[in-house]
Amino acid sequence: MIDILQYFPNLLLVFVRVTSFFLLMPLFSYRSIPTVAKIGLGFFLAWIMIFTIDAPVMEIDGFYFLLIIKEALVGIFVGFIAYLMLSAIQIAGGFIDFQMGFAIANVIDPQTGAQSPLTGQYLYMIALLFLLSVNGHHLLLDGIFYSYQFIPLDQPWISFGNESMAEYVIKAFNAMFIIAFQMAIPVVGSLFLVDVALGIVARTVPQLNVFVVGLPVKIGVSFIVLVIVMSVLMLVVSQLFETMLETMRGLMNLIGGS
Known part of the structure; x- marks a missing residue:
């Protein structure tokens, strides 16, 4: 005792x-997961990890409360980076919805409680199922465990004023938009060609009301292209998972001062 x-x-x-x-980590931060379950899982993980972490025994004093604030910031910051990378899927869905005419219809994201694009939420759910199928949630828990190799328990500060850290976060933000563009370009490019074709039809056959015909045609083409390129999208999503883990590792390196 x-x-x-x-x-x-x-x-x-x-x-x-x-x-x-768990506040921002993908999959673990869903509002549908009871708070008691999150706290219980966090406690048992901490109980398992405490005997494997090589750190001096702390004493509760003024310095200790600074360590608590630091630990909370580390968890939130690294979890935010992971969520930022996966939000590329919803950004891609927003691009697609804007082109196919679904931008006016949104659904509630169970993770954040905010409105999310229809296609983006659909692709995000598939990506999370894919993450579970390849044991990606184990890799996220590994990231929590191995974070103590980069950021020791007794490190009292986070170098937020470090220029390289700000540059790294900006590059991660940039990579997120590039991946979102790569995911959306097959459907968006196909819909651009459909718009060109409808414009030609509108000029050659003025009797045809392209505003009535165009919307169902674009929706149909979008679904067909989505079905065709779904395997390629999952390949991009798998690369997105790798990028997410590498980004988390690099950020923890910078926070740890390595």
């Missing part, structure tokens, strides 16, 4: 980092 009380400050620090990860 004395050993458990001795390691309680370290356990609390690990618990704060793990639960902060």
Whole structure:
């Protein structure tokens, strides 16, 4: 019992980092998952991890409260980067919806509670199922565990003023938009060709009302192209997972001062 009380400050620090990860981490941050379940999972993960982390035994003092704030910031920041990379899927869906005429219809995202594009939410759900099928959630938990190799438990600060950290986050933001464009370009490009064809038809056959014909044609073409390129989209999503894990690792390197 004395050993458990001795390691309680370290356990609390690990618990704060793990639960902060769960606030924004894809898949674990869904509102539909009960808060009690998240806290319980975070506690048991912290309990398992505390005996494998090589760190001095902490004492609860003024310095300790700074460590708690640091742990919370680390968890939220790295979880936000992971969510930022996966949000490329919803951005791609927004591009597609804007072209096919679904931009006016949104659905509620269960993760954030905000409105999300229809196609983006559809692709995001498929991507999460794909993430589960390839055990990507295990890799996310591995990222939590191995974060202590980059950011020690007793490190008292995060170098937010570091220029390289700000540049790294901006590059991650840029990569997210590039991946979203790559995912959306097959459908958006096909719809651009449909718009050109409808423009030619409108000039050659003035009796045909292209505003009535155009919307169902664009929706039909969008669904056909989506079915055709779905395998390619999943290939891009798998590369997105790799990019997400590499981005998390690089950010933890910068936070740890490596």
